[in-house]
Amino acid sequence: MMELVHILLPVYNRRAVTEKFIECLCAQSxxxxxxxxxxxxxxxxTSEMVSERINNLTVLRGVGDWWWAGSxxxxxxxxxxxxxxxxVVLFINDDVTFGPEFLMKAVELLQGYRGMLLPQVLNTRSGCIEESGVEADLRxxxxxxxxxxxRINCLPTRGLFMYLSVIKQVGDFFPGCSPTICLIMSTLYALIEWAFLYGHHQS
Known part of the structure; x- marks a missing residue:
């Protein structure tokens, strides 16, 4: 089944950075x-550059007060x-680059599992895994x-895949609180808690 992947990409005045992301997207199998x-x-x-490269595109335009969570x-x-x-929904930052099989592998891994998928982030300079989940102490x-x-109890959005049905069950971000990172992370903390509970319930 060729599931549709919606890619949520917040951007703000980083045309050169965003262009590298778009190059990766155009190369997808x-x-x-x-x-x-x-x-x-x-x-x-930025938006004009992306519009010239991507056909299946929707642009939402703000005036500078959405910030990251609001976007x-x-x-x-x-x-x-x-x-x-x-x-499928992919939350991702515009400074992330990836290989041509990125979307294909993610969709394959998600099939049959109605949860979420967080790829590991590799530092291309050091060759080391930089991020594969966060350990949060909200107290x-x-x-x-x-x-x-x-020890992962919190998920970053530097490449987080999930179904829209999961997002609807978990709830929304807190755009009025951005850029207060603790409140954003609280939402992501709820996501991972839901994932563990759902996974244990299904097994």
Missing amino acids: YRNYHLLLIDDGSTDG LQQGIEWLKRNAADDD KLTFKTASSPE
Whole structure:
């Protein structure tokens, strides 16, 4: 089944950075994707550059007051109105680069599992895994890269795949609180808690 992948990409005045991301997207072997570009008031031609390269594209335009969480929430609201529950959603930053099989492998891994998928982030300079989940202590408001998969209790959005149906069950971001990272992370913490509960319930 060729599931549709909606890619939520917040951008703001980083045309050169975003262009590298778009180059990776254009090279994908999996073509059933829709890019939802959430441009919070860029003045450097970012949206125009993307529009020239990507056909299956929707651009949401802000005026500079959405910030990061607000931009993602705008994307979620658009999806609730326009996408199907069994569509795949990818939250990702514009400074992430990836190989041509990235989307294909993710869709293959998600099939048969109605949860979420977080790829590992590789530092291309050092060759080391930089991020594969976060260990959060919300009482102390501290966040660090998890030392093992068992210690992951919080998910970053540097390449987070999930079905829209899961997003609807978990809930929304807190755009009015951005850029307060603790409240954003609280939402992601809820996501991973839901994933563990759902996975244990299904097994």
